[in-house]
Amino acid sequence: MPLEALNDFVVKFANVNGSGSASANGMFAKAILRMGVPVAARNIFPSNIQGLPTWFEVRITEAGHLGRRGGVDLMVAMNPQTWDRDIAEIEPGGYLFYDSTKPLPLSKFREDITVLGVPLTAMCNAAYQLPRERQLFKNIIYVGALAALLDIEIGVIETLLSEQFAGKERLIKANVAALHMGRDYVAEHLNPLRLRVQRADKVGDRIYVEGNAAAALGAVYGGATVCAWYPITPSTSLAEAFTGYCEDLRIEPGTDKARYAIVQAEDEIASIGIVIGAGWNGARAFTATSGPGISLMTEFIGLSYFAEIPAVIFDVQRGGPSTGMPTRTQQADLLAAAYSGHGDSKHPLLLPADPGECFEMGSLAFDLADRLQTTIFVMLDLDIGMNEWLTRPFEWDDSRQLDRGKVMTYEDLEAGRDFGRYLEVDGDGIPYRTYPGTHPTKGGYFTRGTSRNPYARYSEEGSVYVGNMERLLRKFDTARGLVPAPIRRDAKRATRDGVIFFGSSTPAVHEALDDLEHRGLHLDALRVRAYPFPDEVFAFVAAHERIFVIEQNRDGQLRTLLINEGDIDPSRLTAVLHYDGTPITARFISRAVEALMTDRRQVPEAAE
Amino acid sequence: MTYITKPQLHHPKLAENALGYTRRDYEGSVSTLCAGCGHDSISAAIIQACYELDLPPHRIAKLSGIGCSSKTPDYFLGNSHGFNTVHGRMPSVLTGANLANRDLIYLGVSGDGDSASIGLGQFAHSIRRGVNMLYIVENNGVYGLTKGQFSATSDKGSKSKKGVVNHDAGIDLVSLALQMGATFVARSFSGDKAQLVPLIKAALSHRGAAFIDCVSPCVQFNNHPGSTKSYDYVREHNEAVNRMDLIPHRDAITVDYAPGETVPVTQHDGSVLQLHKLAAHYDPSDRIGALAYLQSRQALGEIVTGLLFLDPEARDLHENLDTVSAPLNTLTERELTPGSAALARLNASLR
Numbered sequence: 001m002p003l004e005a006l007n008d009f010v011v012k013f014a015n016v017n018g019s020g021s022a023s024a025n026g027m028f029a030k031a032i033l034r035m036g037v038p039v040a041a042r043n044i045f046p047s048n049i050q051g052l053p054t055w056f057e058v059r060i061t062e063a064g065h066l067g068r069r070g071g072v073d074l075m076v077a078m079n080p081q082t083w084d085r086d087i088a089e090i091e092p093g094g095y096l097f098y099d100s101t102k103p104l105p106l107s108k109f110r111e112d113i114t115v116l117g118v119p120l121t122a123m124c125n126a127a128y129q130l131p132r133e134r135q136l137f138k139n140i141i142y143v144g145a146l147a148a149l150l151d152i153e154i155g156v157i158e159t160l161l162s163e164q165f166a167g168k169e170r171l172i173k174a175n176v177a178a179l180h181m182g183r184d185y186v187a188e189h190l191n192p193l194r195l196r197v198q199r200a201d202k203v204g205d206r207i208y209v210e211g212n213a214a215a216a217l218g219a220v221y222g223g224a225t226v227c228a229w230y231p232i233t234p235s236t237s238l239a240e241a242f243t244g245y246c247e248d249l250r251i252e253p254g255t256d257k258a259r260y261a262i263v264q265a266e267d268e269i270a271s272i273g274i275v276i277g278a279g280w281n282g283a284r285a286f287t288a289t290s291g292p293g294i295s296l297m298t299e300f301i302g303l304s305y306f307a308e309i310p311a312v313i314f315d316v317q318r319g320g321p322s323t324g325m326p327t328r329t330q331q332a333d334l335l336a337a338a339y340s341g342h343g344d345s346k347h348p349l350l351l352p353a354d355p356g357e358c359f360e361m362g363s364l365a366f367d368l369a370d371r372l373q374t375t376i377f378v379m380l381d382l383d384i385g386m387n388e389w390l391t392r393p394f395e396w397d398d399s400r401q402l403d404r405g406k407v408m409t410y411e412d413l414e415a416g417r418d419f420g421r422y423l424e425v426d427g428d429g430i431p432y433r434t435y436p437g438t439h440p441t442k443g444g445y446f447t448r449g450t451s452r453n454p455y456a457r458y459s460e461e462g463s464v465y466v467g468n469m470e471r472l473l474r475k476f477d478t479a480r481g482l483v484p485a486p487i488r489r490d491a492k493r494a495t496r497d498g499v500i501f502f503g504s505s506t507p508a509v510h511e512a513l514d515d516l517e518h519r520g521l522h523l524d525a526l527r528v529r530a531y532p533f534p535d536e537v538f539a540f541v542a543a544h545e546r547i548f549v550i551e552q553n554r555d556g557q558l559r560t561l562l563i564n565e566g567d568i569d570p571s572r573l574t575a576v577l578h579y580d581g582t583p584i585t586a587r588f589i590s591r592a593v594e595a596l597m598t599d600r601r602q603v604p605e606a607a608e
Numbered sequence: 609m610t611y612i613t614k615p616q617l618h619h620p621k622l623a624e625n626a627l628g629y630t631r632r633d634y635e636g637s638v639s640t641l642c643a644g645c646g647h648d649s650i651s652a653a654i655i656q657a658c659y660e661l662d663l664p665p666h667r668i669a670k671l672s673g674i675g676c677s678s679k680t681p682d683y684f685l686g687n688s689h690g691f692n693t694v695h696g697r698m699p700s701v702l703t704g705a706n707l708a709n710r711d712l713i714y715l716g717v718s719g720d721g722d723s724a725s726i727g728l729g730q731f732a733h734s735i736r737r738g739v740n741m742l743y744i745v746e747n748n749g750v751y752g753l754t755k756g757q758f759s760a761t762s763d764k765g766s767k768s769k770k771g772v773v774n775h776d777a778g779i780d781l782v783s784l785a786l787q788m789g790a791t792f793v794a795r796s797f798s799g800d801k802a803q804l805v806p807l808i809k810a811a812l813s814h815r816g817a818a819f820i821d822c823v824s825p826c827v828q829f830n831n832h833p834g835s836t837k838s839y840d841y842v843r844e845h846n847e848a849v850n851r852m853d854l855i856p857h858r859d860a861i862t863v864d865y866a867p868g869e870t871v872p873v874t875q876h877d878g879s880v881l882q883l884h885k886l887a888a889h890y891d892p893s894d895r896i897g898a899l900a901y902l903q904s905r906q907a908l909g910e911i912v913t914g915l916l917f918l919d920p921e922a923r924d925l926h927e928n929l930d931t932v933s934a935p936l937n938t939l940t941e942r943e944l945t946p947g948s949a950a951l952a953r954l955n956a957s958l959r
Contacts, residue, residue, distance in 0.1 A: 207958035217954070223944040225936040226707045228700075249946040257932040259943055261707040263925075266733040270700040273693070273730070277704025280691060281669070281712075282937035285704060299694050307691075393955040396948045402941050435937060436669045436689030436705070437712050444666055446682050446690040458637070458682070 002114045003093040004194035007037050007062035009073040011146075014086045016079050018050030024139035025056040026388075027164070028146060031156045032060055033208060033390070036200040040066040040507070042387045042583055047233070047327045053082045062202050066354075066390060067508025070587030074150075074195055076142065083108065095193055097146065099138075114193070118145050118185055127181065137178040144182025151196045154183055207393050211384035212288075214355035215314055216241035217394065218362020219286055220249055223402045224312070226285035228263045228274035230293065233326045234382040235316035238288035239264075268293035272300040272311070279310040280447065282407070282435035284366045286312035291333045292322045294340060301375050302341025305472070306449040308422070308431065310369035310405070313337075314362070314378045316385040319581050328581025329382035331503055332553035337377045338531055338561060343450075344469060348479050349377045349531040353506035354384060356391035357529075361484065370405035372479050373433060381552070383504040383583040406432045413442040421445045422468060423454040429475030476532055483530035486537050489513070491522035497597065498524040498544035500537075500573075502558060505550055505584050512589035521597055523548070531561060538566045541573075548593055550576040552584050626662040634658045634665055636686035640679065646798030646824030646839075647677055647746045651684045653801055654715070654744075657808035658685065661854075668713045669705055673698040673727060676753050677719030677746035677824075685715075696727025699734030699743070703925070706739055709935040710926050713812060714741040721751050724760035724779045731781070735788040735817045740924040742811040742818045745781055746798070748826035749837035756829035767834030780906065782916060785819040786899050791922030792818035793898070795913045797842050798825065802851075807915060809854040815876040816922030823911060842911055849890040849901075849914040853882045875920050883915060892918050 003009070011028075015021035022043070029041040040059040046052035059069055074095040077086045090096060092112045098104075100117025109115055120141055124134040147154050158176055165171040186192075216238050219227070229239040243262055250259040265271040271287040278285035289297070294315055304311050317333045319325025339346055348368065350361040358380060365376045406426075408419055413434070419442065422431050431454075434443035445456035450468065453459040489510070491497075501509045506527060513525055526540045541547060541562065549559040556575035563570050576592045578584040622630040634655040639648050658668065665687040672678035674695035681690045693701045702716045716734075723731045723745050734743065749766070751757040756769055763778045785793050792814040796804040804822065811818035823842050825831045831838045836845075873881040873893075883892065891897055898917045905912045932939075 205955075205959075207955050209958045221945050221951075223939075223941060225939060225944065226704060228704065249950060250944070252932045252943075255932065256930075258930050259932050259936070259939055261926075261929050261931050261936060263703070263707070263737070263929075265700065266729055269697060270703075270730055270733060273697045273700025274704035274707065276693075277671075277691075277701035277706075278708040278936075279704070280701070281705040281708035283704075283708030285708070300697065303694055394951050396945070396951050398948050400941070400945075402944070434689075435709075437667050437709065440664055440666045441687055444687045444689050446692065448692045 001093055002095070002194050003073050003091060005073065006196050006198055007060055007200060009060055009195045010069055010071060011058045011060070011074045011076065012072040012086075012089070013056040013076040014079045014082050015054050015056065016081070017046055017048050017052045017054040019139070020136045021054070021078065021139050022056070023164075024143050025058070027157060027160050028143050029058045030160055030208070031147070031152050032058070032197055033203055034156045034160070035153060035197060036203050037062055037197060038064045038066065038202055038390050040068070040390070042068065042383065044582060045327050053079050060197060062200055064202060065507060065511040065586065067506070067511055068583045068585040069511070070585035074193070076146065078142070095195065097142070097149070116149065116190055118142065118182070123181060123185065137174070140175050140178040141182035144179035145186045146182075147179070148183040148186035149190065149193050151192060151198065153199070154179065203390065205393055206390045208388050208390055209355045210237065210386060210388050211352070211355040211358040211380050212238035212316060212386060213241040214358040214391070214394070215362040215378060215380060215385075217245055218359040219312070219366070220245045221359075221396055222284065222363030222366035224284045224286050224366055225260050226275065226278035226283045227260070227287070228265045228271040228285070229287050230265050230268045230271050230289070232268070232290050232293055234318050234386045235288040235290050235293070235314060237386065238314055238316060268296040269300065272297040272313070275311045276300055276304055276309050279304070279369070280436075284310070284312075284370070286314065286366075288314040288316065290316050290318050290326075291320045291336065292324070294333055294336050298340050299342070301347065302343060302345050303449050304375045305341055305345040305347065306343070307447050308373040308433070310373055311375040312365045312369050312378065313375060314380060317379065317381040325581045327382070329504070329583055330552050330579055330581065331379075331381055331505070332557065332579065333379065334553070334557035334561060337379060346476060347375050347377055348372065348483055349379050350484065351379050351502040351529050351531075352384065353503055353527065354391045355389050356394070358384065359394050364484070367403040368479070368482060371403050371430070371482065372475060373405060373430065374475070379503065381504050406430055408432045408434050408438070408443060410439050413439045419443050420454040421456040422452065422471070424471050428478040429471045429473070430478060480532040480534055483532065483534065485534050486529055486540070487527045488536070488540065489525040491524050492517060493522045495522040495524055496545040497522065498526065498540060498547045499550055499593070500526050500528060500540070500547055500558070500562070501550040502528045505552060508584050508586045508589055509550055511586035512593065515586065515590040516593060519594065521594060523593070528558065531565075533562065533565055537562070541566060541568055546574060547572060548574050548576045548596065550584070550589060552578050554579045625659055627664060629659065629665065631655060631659045633687070634685055636681075636683045639683040641676060642828050644827040645676070646748060646826070647680050648683070649798040649801065650744070650746050650804070650822055650824055651680050653804045653808055655684045656801070656805050657812060660805070661809050661812060663713065663812070667711075668715055670715045670717060671698050671702045671705065672717040673719075673722035675719040675722045675751070677717055678722055680746070681717050696722050696725070697730055698722065699727065699730035699739070702741055703734055703737065703739050706741065706925065708937045710740070710931065711935050714739070715812070716741050716743045718743065718745050720745060720747045720749060720759040720761040720781075724781055728760070728779070732784060732788050735785055735790045735819060738789070738791065738817050738922065738924045738928060740815055740817070740926065742808065742814075742820065744808070744820045744822060746824040747781070747821055747837070748824050748830050749835070750826050750830040752826050752829055763836040766836045767832070769829050769832050780902070781819070782821045783899055783902055786895055786917055789817070790819045790917070791816035791919040793917040794819070794915045795821045795823070795911070797823045797846055797913060799839060799843065800846070800913070803848060803913060806852045806854050810852060810875075810879070810881050810915070813854065813875055813877050813879040814922070816919070816924045845909055845911050847887070847905060847910045847912050849885075849887040849912060849916065850892065851884040851886060852915055855880045855882060873918060873920050876922075881915070881918070886914070892916060
């Protein structure tokens, strides 16, 4: 039986990179959103500009499950290179849409799926002369055909086309004609599918945006004025979005001059050096990078810990190492970021779960960096960073002040306040600082990593070193109370089982928890949002007998961090790991957790 | 050692500059370098230059990397903020500091190990960006703190104290700075204060990337026969192309040299360089000519010193980025945070 579904299915486009498919596919997803039906769309792309395979997966989900489900109901197979594995991925009873210009032997298909052929190449060759037009319009033609097959309102796509090509009437007309060509072919030759989209009211006022853009906007609202960066996938679009937002929002009226400075540095080391120089001198500064960049920045990150200089790093995580899997997602920089540096050092991490939190944490990071005088990491990943996600609208309280932390002013120094750059004053481990150039005779100091006393004078005394290191630990404890608290979701029934997770796994975990609950498996859940872990995290661990820690890396890095920081018995935390470079799916999580839970259950039964 | 505090008592008759500061107000902690180190002479020249320029000491930010030279910012300008950063990375930290507050004067102090080896990339890039700074390399051709290894500026064929001959080509930072677009390039010698102080003054008054390569003999590890960075060798092979005085814009211009031999050059801040020519045909406004001249004299084993190149119309990084005139670190939420109304418009564009 062919699959039947209304507003709840997965379409996957298999394309060739550089063929112009991305904008057509994006339009397909957005049209469904405009019909009031939530979508979760993900690009799965190669490290390549032209020629290698690329996929775009659109999950249509009236129920609002924004994680990946797993499996494909309709494959739009536009890439002969990946044909076999694309066909194999279709769910039993699913559908295959393909370009039927060139006849294919029966052996290339499957018997348990419905095949829909549209002679796209032949239609393009008949309608267009230029090779580039033949290529680009082919994409729009298949969008038109899919609209007819899935019941997507053609008027909505026409509106999107006129928005995209606003002011270019000729282009709008040509694209609409191609769209109709696809629609009309289906109307004449094929029947609509049992997979259907129907207008709903489930999107609300949510916005559709990439995490990198959201984080960049957070940096604008967080008062960042200096950005230094080096291009690296998947973080590049964060720095580029910051540039774009600054050009719109940060120009001084009257002079048209920039209230920001952005430097594309020669490498990641220079990027973080510029950030640290700016932070030392009282400007809010950040860089955006990925794992290999963190490795290169390590010496400076350590210096910022010891010299207590505010800095913000957006780490958009990907598969390592340098050549690695640069266009695949992972959550595999947690340990590298948390313990970056040489000597004893550790750094707060913020763990956003969606673009909405990328914005919030993107601005909060600058307050925390100034307050704590240290490097703050915002840990995105490729899935959140480079895919558009449906997320609640950005909000800003106009009465909010930037927290510049403990800074002594000219007036403070004049009034005779005792200034020691590394002096414990308030019991929270955070010393006062002065900006360079504040006062002619007071408040100046020479910045070093260590080898100095609380008044920043040279000292190699062991007891002075230890005293400083103890204060830094108190400061880290202060951070524990300032970072975002975890979010708890309790099961419908009391249970001794729990899951802990973070970041982009969040929507898939929630969907899996619903699914497990349907099958009688109840788990409390805790989403960790920051390191150092607030007390609630360890209270949650203490309150549950077995805990599954779900994350997207091989070594269970969050689990390691929990064990290490909370002195937890490792046997109490079971790792559930997904790290093939694709975003984790709800099906994977529920199957893995179910297997682990039922396996354990069987042990005592067998003993009886 | 530096934990010994210098006595604060001043001689009552110490001369004051226009701001009422004495030379002592520009000093720092006691140097921990070896007696006779060329670096200490450079520190003294920096103190003299800042005093003579009437610079408020706290309006100078001094940054360094790692090495003997990078320790020296502790030994001058004790009321200024200083930053002893990481090895070879002073240029990026200075660049960031400069972006945060364009109103301070930035003095980057580095050595030949710090700038010509580990930091060669950052040296080159900070200069090609036109960061408004004085970048001074205290060049002794040797790793002093780790006891005597060759540095990348050691001349090919020169001998280490242990008698090892250097087979690698030396890097000439002056030529590199010229190629990278530095708008003020000079070379001097730590033992020639009369030449060095005016050069530092002119470089501090320059708006743009100013670079001074200052040959500074290492008395412990590179002051022996066979070295090309020893006091004796440099004195014998020093070929100064010009001598210079810097006249701040507020002073009347006085000409000390005979007409025809002296070229006045006005900088952005109105200061005038009175350039007294020693090498008849040397033209410090000709970048390509400077490069050719340097190479030809270097081939003869001579060390060309003086003001080698100057572009008085230089642009700096802030001009290239078109930043506001107020220092970025003084902007408040009013200037930086676009507010909820702008956010509502952005939200609407994302649906």
